[in-house]
Each structure stands twice: as C-alpha cells, then as structure tokens.
Amino acid sequence: EPANWVSKYLSHFDIRQDLVKMSQLAACVAIFLWGDVAASKQVHTRIYSSEQVFESLRLPKTDAPNFTPGMPPTLALRHGSRIGSLDGKPTIEFPAVSGPITSDTKELRWELNKDKQGLVTVNTSRAQALIGFVKYFPSALEHLKAEVQNEFAAIQLISMDGKPVAQSGELLLTAGARTANTGMKWNEQYTSLVETGTGSILIEPVTGTISLLNLSGANRVTVYPLDGAGRQFGPVISASASAAGWEFPIGRQVTPWYLISIVR
Secondary structure (H helix, E strand, O other): OHHHOOOOOOOOOOOOOOHHHHHHHHHHHHHHHOOOOOOOOOEEEEEOOHHHHHOHHHOOHHHOOOOOOOOOOOHHHHOEEEEEEOOOOOOOOOOOOOOOEEOOOOOEEEEEOOOOOEEEEEEOOOEEEEEEOHHHOOOOOOOEEEEEOOOOEEEEEEEOOOOOOOOOOEEEEEEEOOEEEEOOEEOOOOOOEEEOOEEEEEEOOOOEEEEEOOOOOOOEEEEEEEOOOOOEOOOOEEOEEOOOOEEEEEOOOOOOEEEEEEEO
C-alpha cells in the first residue's frame, strides 16, 4: 500500500524498493519470455539410488547444487539437467572440465582471470550481457563493449522490438552495481548486517563508456536515461560514431537503465 511504503530494504528477499534489481528483472524477463537465449542442446538425466536419497542430508555443502556423486557442479552450466529417478542406478560419472565454461549453445560463458576474478557473458543476436569484474576483462562481445570504473557490475543489452541487436531500432541497457540503505553496515567478515540502516536506498552508479558494435546502417544513436518508473529524465545522451562503433558515457545521471534509439 502507498501509505505503508518505506524507501528502504526491509529484507534481502524484498526487491520492491530495489531499483537495480527491478530494472535487471525487466531485462531478464524479456530475455526469458522472448527466447533471446536458446535452451541447451543436451539434457543429462540425474538418477539417485534409494540409499543416496536417504543419505543425502549427510552430503557436504561442497557437493551443491546437484548433490549428485559423479556429476561436477559445472555440468549444469554446460548442459541441461533433470532428475529422472529417485530409485534407480546411480548417475554415471561425468568428467570435470577445467578452464572457461561454455554452454553447449555457445551463448553463455563463465570464466576466471589469473586473479580469480570472474565474468559471465551472454552473447546472442538479441541479448548481450557482461556480469562480474567487467573492468578486468577488456574483450568485447559481438555488439557490446564496456569500459567501467566499478569493481563489479552487471550490464545487459537487449533488443526491444524483436529484431537482432544489429538491426534493432530500440534497445534497453541496464547497468547495475551495489545498493544499500543509508547507514547500512556489515560485520568484519561481510557475512551479516550489523546495522540495517534507514531510507533512502542508495545505489552505486555504473560509470564509464559503453560501445555498441556492429549496428547495421546506424546514422544516429540516442540514449535516454530512465527513472524508477521507466520514464525519461535528465539530459539526453548523443552517442558518438567511431571506427569501433557508437560510444557514449554512462553514470553521469544516477540510474541503472537507459533506453537507446537507433535511427537508420
């Protein structure tokens, strides 16, 4: 109810007041409902014996998330996985994979650099994403490159008109980092809150330069910062054409999402 609205986190499970999560949720819903990321090509069946089911509570947390002997945790990142039976022969053993992990569709990738900083990428014709320690991974996707100052960021670019990003006339860019209540404090181990803080909610804007690559026939690219209701606010940003693509700054206007218009 509007009368009971509080501009602060009530718990980590309440996202209504979190503009960063809500804007990312909008992008993720679109990716899922529009099928912008393909389903896995292979689906592996997990089978548990009755004994394994009875003894499952004894398994260590290091066996998460599958809790399946013989199945490395990364298998679910490469292929689909389903439970086939809870009273059969145990699952066959799958070999572990080292190095970067790539889905069998080649659209999703998980990797670590030499300093154990991670990056997750989504690279499809209608959706692009860089999630993790973006500033330490200079390589670009097919249509997206980000040079940011933030230690950690989640940046998503999706087509809003059903066309591939290369031909789209309207794109949504979300760029999120940390959020916190005013005065929120963590313990020394950074595992629990000492002070939950008060309103209003603060966000860390993602600052830097975004480059849109391989936009077919683009003559003008205009970027509109959006407010919490998805409405334009603040000055419009005109992207600059370069040999690499179309570049524009983000973070000057404190917001986690932008609408991008492409004129051909």
